[in-house]
Amino acid sequence: MSVDPMERYEAVIGLEVHTHLKTRSKLFSPAPVRYGDEPNHNVHPIDLGMPGVLPVLNEKVVGLAIRLGLATHSRVNQRSVFSRKNYFYPDLPKGYQISQYDEPIVSKGWIEIEVPTDSGQPAAGEKKRGETPKERRRIGITRAHLEEDAGKSIHDAAVAGADDTHIDLNRAGVPLLEIVSEPEMRSPEEASAYLRALRSILRYIDVSDADMEKGQFRCDANISLRRRGESRLGTRTEIKNLNSFASVEGAIKAEIVRQAEILDDGGEILQATMAYDPQRGRTRILRLKENADDYRYFDDPDLIPLIIQDEEIEAVRADMPELPDEKRVRFQDEYGLSAYDVGVLISSRPLAEFFEQTATACGSAKSAVNWITRDLMKELNERGVDVGELAITPEMLGALIRLVDEGRLTARSARDLFPELAEQGGDPEAIMRVRGLEAVSDPGVIDGSVEEVVGANAKAVESVRAGDDKALNFLMGQVMKATQGKADPTDVRRRLVERIRG
Numbered sequence: 001m002s003v004d005p006m007e008r009y010e011a012v013i014g015l016e017v018h019t020h021l022k023t024r025s026k027l028f029s030p031a032p033v034r035y036g037d038e039p040n041h042n043v044h045p046i047d048l049g050m051p052g053v054l055p056v057l058n059e060k061v062v063g064l065a066i067r068l069g070l071a072t073h074s075r076v077n078q079r080s081v082f083s084r085k086n087y088f089y090p091d092l093p094k095g096y097q098i099s100q101y102d103e104p105i106v107s108k109g110w111i112e113i114e115v116p117t118d119s120g121q122p123a124a125g126e127k128k129r130g131e132t133p134k135e136r137r138r139i140g141i142t143r144a145h146l147e148e149d150a151g152k153s154i155h156d157a158a159v160a161g162a163d164d165t166h167i168d169l170n171r172a173g174v175p176l177l178e179i180v181s182e183p184e185m186r187s188p189e190e191a192s193a194y195l196r197a198l199r200s201i202l203r204y205i206d207v208s209d210a211d212m213e214k215g216q217f218r219c220d221a222n223i224s225l226r227r228r229g230e231s232r233l234g235t236r237t238e239i240k241n242l243n244s245f246a247s248v249e250g251a252i253k254a255e256i257v258r259q260a261e262i263l264d265d266g267g268e269i270l271q272a273t274m275a276y277d278p279q280r281g282r283t284r285i286l287r288l289k290e291n292a293d294d295y296r297y298f299d300d301p302d303l304i305p306l307i308i309q310d311e312e313i314e315a316v317r318a319d320m321p322e323l324p325d326e327k328r329v330r331f332q333d334e335y336g337l338s339a340y341d342v343g344v345l346i347s348s349r350p351l352a353e354f355f356e357q358t359a360t361a362c363g364s365a366k367s368a369v370n371w372i373t374r375d376l377m378k379e380l381n382e383r384g385v386d387v388g389e390l391a392i393t394p395e396m397l398g399a400l401i402r403l404v405d406e407g408r409l410t411a412r413s414a415r416d417l418f419p420e421l422a423e424q425g426g427d428p429e430a431i432m433r434v435r436g437l438e439a440v441s442d443p444g445v446i447d448g449s450v451e452e453v454v455g456a457n458a459k460a461v462e463s464v465r466a467g468d469d470k471a472l473n474f475l476m477g478q479v480m481k482a483t484q485g486k487a488d489p490t491d492v493r494r495r496l497v498e499r500i501r502g
Contacts, residue, residue, distance in 0.1 A: 005260030006187070009225040012233055013191050013252060014183035017198060018176050019208045020149070020216040021064045026173035027148045028055030028098065033175075035214050039154075039168035047173035049094030054302050061175045062308065064207045065105045065146055066316040068177060071205050071323055072141050074109025076313050080145075082303040086296045091151035091167050099147035099178075101297045105306065106144035111201065112136045112325060113193040114343075134339075139194050140182030149174040152215075171215070177207075183222065183233075188252040192245050195219060200324050204349045212243050219243070221252055224269070225259045234259075235269040239276050239283060251276035255283045327352055335365040344373050354387050354394050361398020364405060371401055375415060379422045391425035392418075400428040410488060413437045449487070450495050453478040464500045472496065 023033055029046035046053045069076040081103040084096040114134040151169040179198065185191045199217055202208040210217040219242045224234035239255060242248045254276060259269055274283045322330070324346050331342045331352075345355045351372070359368040376397070380387060400421065403409035409432055417431065432438055453475055454461055463471035475496055480487060 005225075005256055008228060009256070009260055009263070010228055010230075011186055011252070011256050012183045012224045012226065012236075013185040013187075014222040014236075015181045015185070015191060015194060015248075016220040016222070016238075017179045017181075017195065018149075018218045018220075019179065019202055019210055020214075021061050021175040021177060022206060022208050023058055023060050023064075023175055025058060027058050027061060027146070027175035029173055031173060034170075037170060039166070039170060042170040043172065047093070047169065049096075055098065055300075057303065057306070058175060061146060062105075062306065062312075063316055065144065065177060066308070066313055067205045067207050067320065068144055068179070068202070069106035069109065070313075070317055070320060071201050071207075072106075072109040072111050072144070072179075074106045074141055074144065076308065077103065077105055077107060078308045078310075079103065080105040080306045080308075082146075082300045082306070083297045084300050085147075087294075089150060089153075090165070091153045091169070091172070093151070093169065093172065097148060097150065098300055098303070100145035103305075104143040104145035105308075107142065109141040109144075110138045111141065111194070111197050112138055113190065113197045115190055115193060139184050139190075142180045142182055144177050144179040147176050147178055148172070149176050183224075183236075188249040188256075191221065191252055192249050195245060195248060197324075200347065204324055205321060212245075215243060217243075219248055221248060221255075223252055223255045223259070225256065225263060235271050237269065237272050237274050237283075239274045240286070242276065247276060247278060250278055250281060251283060254281055258283055321349070335359070335369070337365070337369055341369050341373055344377065345369065348386065350387050357394030358397045358401070361395050362401035362405070363398075364401065367401045367405055368398070371397060371418075375418050376422075379419060383422075390422045392421045393425070396421055396425060396428060403428055403432060407488060408432070408438055412489070450499055454496075454499055461500055464496075475500075 020033075025032060026044070026047060029044035031044035031047055032042050034042055046055055066076050068074075080100055082098055083101040085099045085101070086096045088095055113136070115137055117133045117135045149171050151167055151172040154166040154168060181194065185194060199210045202210045202217075208216060212218075221239045221242060222236045223239070224236040226232060226234045237255060237259070239251045242251055251274075255274060262269060270285070270288060272285045273287050275286050276283050327346045328342050331337050331345060332339070337345070344351075346352050354376075355368055355372055358372065359365040362368055376387070376390075376392075379390065383390075400409070400414050400417070404411050404414045409428075413432075414428075417428065417437075420426070420431075421428065457475060457478065460471040460474055464475065472493070476489060476493055480489065
């Protein structure tokens, strides 16, 4: 029997994503939404469900939900209803959560993800730098509904004590969108690709910061298995509160293995809520899964139905920024970039904007993309920051690129200077002048250095005449040393070859 369960079974995966909306105040109260404040300092009587208080809907969340609907090709429902979802947790002080159930604000949409091609063969001109060839596929979105977040239970012994749990209600009432996919993903990698695409959209349209470390973008994964070739769905389980791409992939893989082992032994999968232990790489049952009846949904008597007019939807549509997929097509058509380069550039809206501004500043999209995908991305990855956190601006990078393209600064000197610009900023041309870095472009000076090096290294010259490239590289190094690294290496190589081989 094969060790890989995916050879015997097909996984059916659907994801429920909870994302915090980008607002200054909570969904139904004026309490502020701030991260990092002392526990229980951002709480209002409405969040606590105190007697006599009434929820008041934050108008901004409606516009943000419409944005998400339009960006995911969904239907924005002109009538939606808030319901009470009843369950009793210590971090839910009202004893119920205000959510939407059978009439959500958004439904029936889709987003596209990139997945590896079945053939493994790239389209012409697409493969680059070890890139895995990919194709695009749609994943359906069932619904997206508004709801308030619960508080946070703190089990950390260093904070709450060995046997105690503390409750922080700062998060109670923070506005959420729960975005529910169709069960159309078939692997952990597809689930991760869906989450990355969805988070990119949320950030592009400024609906959410979707910071996973702050709990602003959390995922519950629903998984079932069925035998290859079967159409009937298996019994699903739900893994709760996954807050990183690695956790999502690891949890789904672990649950696939767990379910396959049970089915192989002739057992039955129980519908249950699961937890994932990343240290052990295993899932475990927390409780048998509740059904909708257990939550005793009913329309919230304190909130009237939400009615959205056509004019409101069109006003949001007119204010929508360019979406990642639209930018992908435009970058390929307008700048002639490869799919790989476009994928890097549109990974975040600020990075895409940085590229376009740099291309304008230097006058060359090709040079801009090379510097960004190589040098800028290296700095971002090493520092673990976003492009807006670096001191370098598109204008600075454009000026640096122009100096190289004009032959006034060697590429090596520019790359040596780049980390300093990323850290401190500055005028590349002024720095070049002050430090005497301007490239040697006078043919007479370079030819003079070539003559000196050729005259002083007869043995190496003979080796070059015999076709030895190592000797040629040695002579190049000597010329570059003589010109203090200020000559163009390509020009030096050409002049050496002409001088030695005629």
